[in-house]
Amino acid sequence: MMKSKTVTAAMIIIGDEILSGRTKDANLNHLAAWLGDHGIQLREVRVIPDDGDIIVRTVNELRTSHDYLFTTGGIGPTHDDITAENIARALGRPFVQHPEAYAVLKQHYGPEGLTEARLRMAMMPEGAELIDNPVSRAPGIHVENIFVLAGIPVVMQAMLKDVAKRISGGDKTLSKTIHVFHGESFFADILGEVNEAFDEVSIGSYPFYHDRAYGATFVLRSTNDGALEAAVKLLKEKITGGGHDCFDGEPSFRSDPKE
C-alpha cells in the first residue's frame, strides 16, 4: 500500500475592513475549496488587522507549522498596503525593488507616472518571485512557502492560476454526504459508533433548518476511498435499521440562498 501524504496550508486574511464588519470576506471559502481540489488541507485561518507587528508574528507562527501559507489583502500602492514589507521582515529578508515588477509598472504608467506610491508595488522581499495578476497592477508574491495574494476576490482568484503551477498536493480528501429529515440527536449514538469504527474517516453532523423542513446532513471524509465507502454503507445500514430514511447527497435546497 502506498504511504499516504498529507500536505497542509494556513491562510491569513489581512484587513481592518473584515474585522470591522464593513466587508464580507469571500476568499476563505474559495481558497479552502481550491486547496482541497489540489490535495492540500487547509488547517487554520486567521483574520488580523493592518498592523505590521501582528502580521510578522502571525506569518512566523503559521509558515513554520504548515507546508504552505497564503495571505490575502494589503498589496497595492497605498499607506495601508503593508503586507509585502512585513513578509520581508518576518523572513529577515531585505525589502527591495523587483526588476521585473519595476519594468511592468514603468511600461504601464510611463517614466513620469512612476510615483513613489506606485513604485511601492514593485517592492518585494529579496528573492521573491512575482505571481501574475491579469486583472490589475499589483502582482502577487511567492517567497519560500508563502503566497501573498490580493484581497479583492476577482483578483485573488485570477492569481490562483499562476499559484497552481507552484504547489504540490498530497492525497485528496474524498467526501460523501447523506441527509435525514430528523433531528441529529436521534442519530448521535450511531454517528459516534461509525466514527469510532473507522480511524481514517471523520464524520461531521450539520443540522439544517429550512422553512419548515429540518434535519441533518452527515458528511464523511477520508483520503481512503475504501474506508469511506465502508463507513457510508455502515452508517446507512444503522440509520435504516433504526427505522429512519436517509438520502444521498445534500438536501435539494442546499444551494438556496435562504439557507
Next chain:
Amino acid sequence: MMKSKTVTAAMIIIGDEILSGRTKDANLNHLAAWLGDHGIQLREVRVIPDDGDIIVRTVNELRTSHDYLFTTGGIGPTHDDITAENIARALGRPFVQHPEAYAVLKQHYGPEGLTEARLRMAMMPEGAELIDNPVSRAPGIHVENIFVLAGIPVVMQAMLKDVAKRISGGDKTLSKTIHVFHGESFFADILGEVNEAFDEVSIGSYPFYHDRAYGATFVLRSTNDGALEAAVKLLKEKITGGGHDCFDGEPSFRSDPKE
C-alpha cells in the same frame, strides 16, 4: 476630556466544514458588525478544526489577550460537538451537568427521550450560565469572558439577544466613507499625508472593479468625532485640490451582489 475606553474581542470559528470549503461562514461578518454597534472592537478571528487540543490552546491564547472571546460551532448532541468540554478543559473547570439545561431537555424530550447523546447538551463547564437559544435545543454557554455560540447563523444571531445583556462596550468606532472613480494610486500620497496628520484616525483604501467602472473607496475610522470630521475635510480638500472629484458614502453599486 473623558478618557477613551477600548474594549476588545476575539472570535474562534470551530468547524472542519469551514476549512474544507463545504460551508461558507456567515457568522464572522454578522458578529463583527454587531460588536462594532456595541462599542467592542473585534481584533482577531481564527478558524480551527474540530480538534480538542487545538481548541484548548486557541481558547487560552485569545481569552487572556482580549476582553471577550466568542466561539461559534460545535455545540449540540453529536460526537463532533466538542466545544463545551474543551472550553472546560481550557479553563481547568470540571465538565458537569447544568441543572437548568437538564430541566429544559427533560421537558422537551420527556424522561424516556433523554438519551446519553441528548444529555451531552446539558453538560457545561462548572459555573457556566446558559445563553438562551430560542430556535433549537442546545443552549449557548457564558463562562468567564467567553461566549460559546451555535454555528448555524440563524441560531447564533438569535443567541446574541441574550449576549447583549451581558457585555459592556467602550467607545464606538465611527466611520466616514468617500469614493473616487480613479485608481487608488493617484491618491496614495494624499492618503498617507492625511493618515499621518491624525493620530486618532485610521484610513483604509479599497479599490473596486464593477463592470467597466473602477475606482476606490476610502474609509476613515476613529472613536473621536471631531478628529474624524477634520480628517474627512482635509482629505476631500486634497482630492479636489488635485483636480479630482470625490463623492460621499459608498459607490451606489456597493450592495450589488456582483461586486
